Every structure is written in C-alpha cells, then in structure tokens.
Amino acid sequence: MSFLDKYEMVCGVETHVEMATKTKIFCGCSTEFGGEQNTHVCPVCLGLPGVLPVLNKEVVNLAIKAGLALNCDIAEFSKFDRKNYFYPDLTKNYQTSQYDLPICKNGWLDVMVNGTMKRIGITRAHMEEDAGKLVHSGDTITTSNSSGVDYNRTGVPLLEIVSEPDMRSIDDVLAYLEELVQIMDYAGISDCKLEQGSVRFDINVSLRLKGTETFGTRTETKNLNSFSSVRRCLEYETERQADALDEGLEIIQETRTWDEGRGMTLSLRSKEEAHDYRYFPEPDLMPLVIDRDWVERIRATMPELPTAKRERLQALGLSAYDAGVITASKDMAFFFDQAMATCDDAKLLANWVMGDLSALLKTNGRTFADSPVSPAQLASLVMLIKKGDISGKIAKSVIEEIYSTGKDPETIVKEKGLAQISDAGELEKIIDGILAANEKSVADYKAGKEAALGFFVGQVMKATKGQANPGMVNKLLKEKLAQ
Amino acid sequence: MILLKSLEALHHMLIGKEISSVELTRTYLNHITVADPSVKAFLSVTADTALAQAADADRKIANGEKLGPLEGIPMAMKDNMCTSGIATTCGSKILKNFVPPYDATVTERLQAAGAVLAGKVNMDEFAMGSSTENSGYHPTANPWDLERVPGGSSGGSAACVAAREVPFALGSDTGGSIRQPAAFCGVVGLKPTYGLVSRYGLVAFASSLDQIGPLTTSVRDNAMVLNAIAGHDPKDSTSVPYATPDYTQFLENNVKGLKIGVPDEYFAAGLDPRVADVIKRAIKTFEDLGAIVESCSLPHTEYAMPAYYIIAPAECSSNLARYDGVRYGYRAETEDMITMFKRTREEGFGQEVKRRIMLGTYALSSGYYDAYYLKAQKVRTLIKQDFDNAFNQYDILLSPTTPTTAYTMGEKSDPLAMYMGDVYTIPVNLAGLPGISIPAGFIDGLPVGMQLISKHFGEGTLYRAAYTFEQNTTYHQEIPALVKEVC
Numbered sequence: 001m002s003f004l005d006k007y008e009m010v011c012g013v014e015t016h017v018e019m020a021t022k023t024k025i026f027c028g029c030s031t032e033f034g035g036e037q038n039t040h041v042c043p044v045c046l047g048l049p050g051v052l053p054v055l056n057k058e059v060v061n062l063a064i065k066a067g068l069a070l071n072c073d074i075a076e077f078s079k080f081d082r083k084n085y086f087y088p089d090l091t092k093n094y095q096t097s098q099y100d101l102p103i104c105k106n107g108w109l110d111v112m113v114n115g116t117m118k119r120i121g122i123t124r125a126h127m128e129e130d131a132g133k134l135v136h137s138g139d140t141i142t143t144s145n146s147s148g149v150d151y152n153r154t155g156v157p158l159l160e161i162v163s164e165p166d167m168r169s170i171d172d173v174l175a176y177l178e179e180l181v182q183i184m185d186y187a188g189i190s191d192c193k194l195e196q197g198s199v200r201f202d203i204n205v206s207l208r209l210k211g212t213e214t215f216g217t218r219t220e221t222k223n224l225n226s227f228s229s230v231r232r233c234l235e236y237e238t239e240r241q242a243d244a245l246d247e248g249l250e251i252i253q254e255t256r257t258w259d260e261g262r263g264m265t266l267s268l269r270s271k272e273e274a275h276d277y278r279y280f281p282e283p284d285l286m287p288l289v290i291d292r293d294w295v296e297r298i299r300a301t302m303p304e305l306p307t308a309k310r311e312r313l314q315a316l317g318l319s320a321y322d323a324g325v326i327t328a329s330k331d332m333a334f335f336f337d338q339a340m341a342t343c344d345d346a347k348l349l350a351n352w353v354m355g356d357l358s359a360l361l362k363t364n365g366r367t368f369a370d371s372p373v374s375p376a377q378l379a380s381l382v383m384l385i386k387k388g389d390i391s392g393k394i395a396k397s398v399i400e401e402i403y404s405t406g407k408d409p410e411t412i413v414k415e416k417g418l419a420q421i422s423d424a425g426e427l428e429k430i431i432d433g434i435l436a437a438n439e440k441s442v443a444d445y446k447a448g449k450e451a452a453l454g455f456f457v458g459q460v461m462k463a464t465k466g467q468a469n470p471g472m473v474n475k476l477l478k479e480k481l482a483q
Numbered sequence: 484m485i486l487l488k489s490l491e492a493l494h495h496m497l498i499g500k501e502i503s504s505v506e507l508t509r510t511y512l513n514h515i516t517v518a519d520p521s522v523k524a525f526l527s528v529t530a531d532t533a534l535a536q537a538a539d540a541d542r543k544i545a546n547g548e549k550l551g552p553l554e555g556i557p558m559a560m561k562d563n564m565c566t567s568g569i570a571t572t573c574g575s576k577i578l579k580n581f582v583p584p585y586d587a588t589v590t591e592r593l594q595a596a597g598a599v600l601a602g603k604v605n606m607d608e609f610a611m612g613s614s615t616e617n618s619g620y621h622p623t624a625n626p627w628d629l630e631r632v633p634g635g636s637s638g639g640s641a642a643c644v645a646a647r648e649v650p651f652a653l654g655s656d657t658g659g660s661i662r663q664p665a666a667f668c669g670v671v672g673l674k675p676t677y678g679l680v681s682r683y684g685l686v687a688f689a690s691s692l693d694q695i696g697p698l699t700t701s702v703r704d705n706a707m708v709l710n711a712i713a714g715h716d717p718k719d720s721t722s723v724p725y726a727t728p729d730y731t732q733f734l735e736n737n738v739k740g741l742k743i744g745v746p747d748e749y750f751a752a753g754l755d756p757r758v759a760d761v762i763k764r765a766i767k768t769f770e771d772l773g774a775i776v777e778s779c780s781l782p783h784t785e786y787a788m789p790a791y792y793i794i795a796p797a798e799c800s801s802n803l804a805r806y807d808g809v810r811y812g813y814r815a816e817t818e819d820m821i822t823m824f825k826r827t828r829e830e831g832f833g834q835e836v837k838r839r840i841m842l843g844t845y846a847l848s849s850g851y852y853d854a855y856y857l858k859a860q861k862v863r864t865l866i867k868q869d870f871d872n873a874f875n876q877y878d879i880l881l882s883p884t885t886p887t888t889a890y891t892m893g894e895k896s897d898p899l900a901m902y903m904g905d906v907y908t909i910p911v912n913l914a915g916l917p918g919i920s921i922p923a924g925f926i927d928g929l930p931v932g933m934q935l936i937s938k939h940f941g942e943g944t945l946y947r948a949a950y951t952f953e954q955n956t957t958y959h960q961e962i963p964a965l966v967k968e969v970c
C-alpha cells in the first residue's frame with residue numbers, strides 16, 4: 001500500500017523566470033548568458049557607493065505580457081521594495097523586488113492532468129533583480145579554500161510567479177510547470193533554457209490525511225531547475241514527510257535544498273532562523289503607474305498561446321495527443337503552422353513533423369528553429385505523397401536528400417526519377433513478366449498459399465526500384481491471379 | 484583682495500586676462516596651505532588635477548573661446564560625491580581607500596562647466612551628524628572660532644567657503660546638513676527641491692531625503708552654482724524632468740508685496756532668545772522693504788524630529804549594508820568570512836553610524852515596521868500637508884536656521900542634544916522643499932543664520948528674497964579673523 005492512499009499532498013510552486021531582455025533590470029549591461037566572469041558589469045549592477053537604479057521599461061512590458069498570459073489582474077499602481085538580507089552574492093546586501101504591490105495578481109492556469117482539465121491559481125507575479133553567482137575553489141562552499149563571485153548575472157530581470165497551493169499530485173505539479181514554462185516560452189517572456197538556469201523552481205509541499213481540510217506543515221525546497229529534479233524531489237520529500245508522520249514526528253517548517261547526486265532533500269534553515277527581510281519601499285525608484293492603454297497595447301501583441309494552439313490543431317483534425325506533442329515545442333509548433341500554409345493534410349503533415357523530420361533533426365543535433373528542411377519543402381513533400389506522386393517509402397529518402405542538399409522535393413524526385421509508377425499498362429507488363437517467371441509460386445497461391453502475394457509485390461517493387469504504386473500493384477496482382 | 488571676490492568678479496578677471504586660472508588656482512591652493520592646518524576642512528587637496536584643469540581653462544582663454552561663468556574657478560566637493568580616480572571616503576574609515584571608477588552627475592556637470600576641483604572636504608561620517616566632529620578622520624573647526632564646530636554634516640564645505648579656501652563648495656543636505664553649517668559659518672547654503680539636483684554618485688545616507696546643494700559667500704554666487712548642477716538626469720529616477728531657469732534672473736532687489744509666513748512652532752522652547760532677536764530684526768528688515776509678514780502655523784512640526792529619526796536611519800541601515808569589506812573599502816583581515824564581515828563593520832564604522840544602523844534595522848524589523856516606519860511615513864504626509872496649506876497663503880516661510888549659534892567642540896556629547904540642532908531644517912527635507920540659509924546677524928562674533936523656505940521648485944523666490952535681504956544688510960560682508968589676517 002502506498003502512503004498516498006493514506007495522505008494527500010498539497011503543493012504550491014514559486015517559479016523564477018529570467019526575462020528575455022537584452023539589458024539588465026536597472027542598468028544597461030548585457031544579460032547574455034556566459035561570457036567571461038565579471039565582464040557584464042557596471043557601477044550600477046555592482047552596487048558601488050552612490051549609484052542609482054533606472055528601471056528598464058522592457059522588463060515591465062514583459063511582466064505585463066506574462067500577467068496577461070496567466071490571466072492575472074495587472075496592477076494600476078505598483079512599486080518596488082527593498083528586501084534586505086546579507087549574502088555575498090548580493091552586491092548591495094538588499095534585493096530590489098516587489099512586496100505588497102506586485103505588478104500581477106489573481107491569475108490562473110488551466111492544465112490537462114491525465115485527461116482532466118484542472119485549474120491552478122496564480123497568487124501573484126512580481127519583478128525583481130537576480131543576484132550574482134558564487135564560484136567556489138572546491139566542490140562546495142564548505143570544502144573550498146576560497147570563493148569568488150561572478151556578478152554577470154547580477155541585475156538580470158526575474159519574474160517570480162507564485163502559485164496557489166492547488167496541486168495534489170506530482171502529475172499536477174509537472175503538468176502545471178510544463179504548461180507554465182511553455183507559456184513563458186510562447187509569449188517570449190523568457191528563453192526558458194532550464195539547463196542554463198533561466199527557470200528555477202521552489203517547491204512548497206506538505207501532506208495531510210486524506211479527507212482532512214487543514215494544511216499540514218510544509219517545507220520549501222529551493223532552486224530546482226529541471227522537471228525530473230522536481231519529480232524526484234517530490235517523490236523523496238513526500239515519502240520523507242509520510243514516514244515522519246507515520247512515526248508520529250512533527251514536520252518542521254523549514255527551507256531545504258535538493259541534492260541531485262544523492263537524490264535527497266537536506267535541511268538548509270529552519271523557520272526559527274528565517275530571515276527578517278525588513279522590506280520597505282525602494283526610495284530610489286518612483287512608484288510604477290500603469291495606465292490601461294499600456295496594458296491594451298501589450299495585449300494586442302500577445303501571440304497565440306499553447307492552449308489556443310492545441311485547440312486549433314485539433315480542429316484541423318489532429319488527435320489531442322498529436323496536438324500536444326506538436327505544441328510542446330514552440331519551434332515545432334511554429335514550423336507546423338508555417339508548413340500548413342501550403343499543405344491540406346494536417347494529419348499526414350503532423351506525422352512527418354513528429355516522425356521523420358524530428359528524428360532527422362535529433363540525430364543531427366538540430367532543432368526546428370534551424371531546420372535545413374524548410375516548412376514549405378516539407379509541405380510539398382507531403383503533398384507529393386498525398387497525390388500519389390511518390391510513395392511514403394520513397395519520401396523517406398527524399399527528405400534525407402532535402403536535408404543534405406537543400407533542394408526542393410519536386411527537383412529531387414525529377415532528377416532521380418523517383419516518381420511513382422501509377423501507369424496500369426506499364427505495371428501490368430511488369431506483373432505479367434514476373435508471374436510468367438514464377439509459375440510455381442502462382443500455383444502455390446492458387447492452392448491457397450496467400451503469403452505468395454507478398455512475394456510477388458516484393459518482386460514488382462524490386463523490378464521498379466520501389467517506384468511502383470503499392471496500392472495499384474496489389475490490386476492488379478489480385479486481379480491477374482484471380483484469372 | 485582676490486580671496487574675497489565674487490564668482491562674477493573672478494570670471495571677469497579671467498576673461499579680462501587680469502589673472503590666469505592657474506594663478507587663481509595657485510592663490511587658493513596657497514591659502515589652503517595657510518588656513519587649512521587650523522580649519523581642517525580638507526580631506527584631500529587635489530592640487531595636480533586642479534592645476535591641470537586650470538591650464539585647460541587658460542588654453543581656452545588664450546584661444547579666445549567663450550568661457551562659462553564657473554570655468555577656471557576653484558571649488559571643493561563634500562567627500563560623499565564620487566570623483567573618478569579621486570578618493571571618495573564619505574568621511575568614513577570604511578571607505579578609506581575607495582577610489583570610485585566613475586563620476587557623480589554633479590561632478591560631471593561641474594567638470595563640464597570647467598570648474599576646478601581643489602579638493603574633497605570633510606564631513607560627518609556618511610553625512611550623519613551636525614558638527615563634523617563625527618568624521619572618521621578629524622574634526623573641522625569653525626573659521627569664526629576655531630574652538631567651535633562648523634556644524635554638519637557639510638561642515639567641511641561650509642568651513643572652507645567661510646575661510647575663503649575656495650569660492651564655492653558643494654554640500655549635501657539630508658536633515659539640514661547644508662543649511663545648518665552655513666548658518667554656523669556665516670555663508671549662504673541652499674538645499675534645493677528634492678529631485679532638482681541629481682543624486683547619482685552621491686553616496687547615499689537616506690535616499691528619500693538627501694539632496695546636493697551649493698555653499699557660497701553670496702546669494703548671486705549660489706544661484707550661479709545651482710545653474711551648473713540643477714536639471715534632470717536620466718541616471719536618477721527621482722530626478723524631476725523640470726526645465727530649470729537661469730536662477731540669476733531672480734536676483735531682484737525687491738520684496739514688495741512678497742508674502743512671508745513665520746511659523747509659530749519655530750519660535751518655541753529651545754530657541755536661544757538672542758537668535759530669536761536676530762531673526763526678529765531680520766523680519767523687521769523685510770517689513771521695511773515692503774514684504775507682508777504674518778505669523779502662521781505648521782501644527783505637526785513637533786513630530787518631524789521623531790519621524791525623521793525613524794525614516795533616515797531606516798534608509799541608512801539599508802544603504803550602508805553594502806559596506807561589508809568584500810568588494811572595496813576597508814577590510815578587516817580575519818580567518819573566516821563571517822568574522823570578516825563583522826569586524827570590518829565594527830572597525831570601519833563610527834559610533835553615530837552604528838547607532839543609526841541599529842535604530843533603522845530595529846524600526847524596519849517585522850513586528851515594528853507598522854509601529855515605527857509606517858507611522859513615520861504618515862507623519863511625513865501630515866508635515867507635507869502643513870507646508871502645502873502654508874504655501875496656499877505665503878510665498879515663503881521664514882525661521883531661524885538653527886536654535887543656537889555654533890557650540891564648542893565636544894560640548895554636545897549627548898546625541899539627542901545634537902539632533903535638536905536640526906529641528907528647523909528637518910521638516911523641509913521630509914517635505915522635499917527647497918530651503919536656504921543666509922547670514923542674518925551675529926551674536927558674540929558668531930554668525931546667525933536665517934532660513935527661508937518655499938514651495939517645490941520655488942528656488943527663484945528664495946533667491947529673490949535672500950538677495951534683497953543681502954543687498955540691504957551687511958552681515959555677508961563680515962569676514963572671519965583668520966581670513967582678515969591674510970588679506
């Protein structure tokens with residue numbers, strides 16, 4: 001019996017998203033990832049004495065856009081606050097963030113969990129600056145002789161999206177996170193490169209006896225940066241809490257950290273030693289007054305979001321599963337839409353996008369964003385199959401040819417003489433010759449050995465180098481053999 | 484005597500080639516070497532760069548190029564304004580070796596105006612204090628009486644101007660730090676409207692209150708310096724996009740019909756009756772010149788001090804959190820990191836700074852925020868409303884700048900007693916208004932300052948009133964004995 005038969009998990013997530021602006025939130029330094037340590041810095045983002053922040057308006061634009069995508073209310077009056085804490089990677093020893101008046105509030109996200117739609121509340125989303133990065137000489141801070149700080153990341157704009165504790169299973173959490181990340185990607189809020197740490201999750205989780213209403217004591221595990229870590233962390237942490245509850249122990253409200261190598265969460269600090277952040281309004285920045293025109297101008301630039309795209313693809317005839325696979329990647333969905341402009345068979349196109357082209361790109365380490373096969377070329381290829389000009393099998397070699405040469409499918413088919421033979425007279429002549437040369441097999445077939453048909457099809461294909469229209473070959477063979 | 488000349492006169496001497504900028508600069512640098520060992524206004528004298536800047540001005544004169552009004556003229560800056568390549572210590576040991584890699588906006592603007600930086604001057608550490616005794620280096624003396632304090636925290640700026648070591652200096656004013664030392668040293672000090680002068684590069688004490696302003700020996704000089712430093716700065720979000728006028732155009736010897744309010748609350752207990760008499764005579768002067776003077780009320784005045792001593796320390800506790808020895812400034816050498824942080828701050832900061840960091844940290848801490856910080860902000864709003872109401876009736880408000888004249892060094896060992904020295908200047912900062920202190924008389928050879936306050940961006944009105952008073956009195960012509968000796 002699983003502990004989940006006895007307990008129900010309650011989970012909420014705080015997601016930190018690095019926003020895709022070219023420059024930092026309070027200065028003109030580049031936000032580009034990588035780069036030599038401490039090269040994307042200036043007196044402002046280093047917090048030198050006397051410097052002042054100037055808000056990057058593009059950050060506000062993206063925050064409003066994110067709020068609209070998450071069905072939030074966009075505040076008319078918002079402000080920045082200082083969150084005071086002392087830590088070596090924070091230049092000013094306070095972080096400029098938003099406290100009681102965040103820019104986005106009261107939103108929600110509908111996510112599909114195992115075939116059922118579930119609504120997850122979004123409490124708020126607010127803007128803040130990122131901190132620098134500690135670089136230790138050893139593996140960890142405790143085993144290092146020295147530690148340096150790279151301030152390139154300092155001042156990179158973050159959007160912190162706080163969910164309601166509405167998730168009741170690991171599947172809920174992952175569905176929410178995947179949907180959230182997809183939306184941030186589609187709306188262009190962030191490049192969502194999880195492997196570069198541009199999206200980080202803090203997981204709040206507690207257990208309660210099934211059927212009870214009150215929340216149990218929760219723990220917060222900070223800074224997870226992949227879906228698989230979230231899954232493993234939740235598996236570990238819920239089981240740890242269940243074991244403790246079973247033994248009658250009290251869960252301590254605390255901040256924990258996920259040790260990826262050991263596959264476990266570890267205590268970082270308890271509530272007793274929790275920080276008193278001493279928030280107060282940032283006196284160096286004016287309050288942010290957002291008029292409704294500003295919001296409407298941004299609403300007008302909203303791209304189609306994943307849910308709407310999935311619905312539209314299903315209306316074109318794709319299954320919910322296929323629509324889900326295609327929209328899971330913004331680049332793939334964009335490629336599909338572009339190809340659909342010159343294609344009239346969504347299902348067939350989808351198969352080629354998800355199947356052969358995906359595989360081809362993956363083996364070559366490329367993506368749909370930089371696919372050598374253009375959407376128009378794939379659309380023409382699909383149309384050639386649909387019209388019966390080439391067989392699906394031939395098409396597999398054609399797409400490889402497009403990939404390596406960049407030539408259009410029509411050109412390749414013509415140059416290589418790959419067009420399918422659908423001329424009944426021509427095929428009959430070939431079939432007659434094969435039947436005549438294989439009298440024993442003809443006899444076998446007539447004696448009831450149906451497998452012989454496959455042999456004849458194979459022979460025809462061999463004789464035509466695969467170009468014979470398989471449907472017609474089957475039909476003609478059956479007719480001839482019935483005579 | 485050159486040291487007593489106005490900026491305008493010096494400018495005419497330069498363009499008339501009566502003196503070169505290098506000669507002028509040398510004259511002041513020499514006077515600094517004579518006077519400063521007793522005044523101790525300077526933390527650093529930048530003779531080499533000053534002479535190089537002066538030579539630039541001379542080249543322009545030689546080439547017949549047009550010279551700006553401050554071009555080629557020496558000046559000093561309070562040591563909390565960043566100067567690229569020149570140490571900026573904020574009067575604190577914790578920034579002893581800090582050489583900023585960038586200029587404050589005021590530095591840039593004065594440089595663009597061609598002013599010659601003679602040096603950086605002393606201050607109470609991080610601008611916290613009212614006597615310049617709280618400098619992390621040494622106290623500065625009042626040029627009128629070397630046993631007395633020059634006031635603070637811009638004591639170095641006021642003293643160096645009073646001692647004629649430079650024709651003008653910049654100070655910063657968070658709760659009276661320009662006006663109070665101006666009063667003690669008998670010079671003209673303006674605290675401009677919050678947002679008129681960029682704070683970029685001014686090492687922050689209390690961000691919502693700090694403002695940079697000029698200290699000079701005359702009202703006209705003051706307006707000329709304000710011309711050079713005022714105006715919107717995209718690098719400071721609190722800088723107001725305000726089209727600044729030429730402030731010298733307000734220098735009109737006429738206050739006829741000007742409505743002056745005198746707040747009753749500023750003449751209450753704690754005011755030296757002799758100071759009150761001086762100010763009453765000044766009021767009489769204004770009346771004689773045709774101004775309409777009435778008494779008025781700013782009912783929430785008594786709450787200004789407590790509100791200020793919540794808000795300013797709260798902001799300071801946050802602004803000073805960055806001085807941890809990690810990236811720049813003083814670092815205590817210790818075995819481990821946490822001890823390094825602690826010892827750096829313990830050894831680097833002085834008493835008064837530590838006191839305010841503690842106060843501010845306490846006022847912002849959870850459970851006390853509503854009772855202290857939030858309440859103080861509400862008081863601040865009430866104080867602003869008091870002024871708004873007053874300015875519905877009056878063009879300017881008039882008061883003493885300080886309750887007493889300069890006291891002797893070490894006299895005010897109780898911090899609360901010292902805080903009371905700013906009782907008339909603090910409300911102006913809380914409301915973000917402009918205020919000016921001008922010489923209004925003497926008591927036993929010590930200057931008395933008169934404060935004039937106007938509504939936001941009312942600097943022109945202040946200058947007009949101050950100029951008229953100056954033109955009809957002689958207090959600003961008095962010179963400290965130590966200057967008389969060299970003249």
Ligand SMILES: [Zn+2]
Nearest residue numbers: 027029042045
């Ligand atoms: Zn920067």
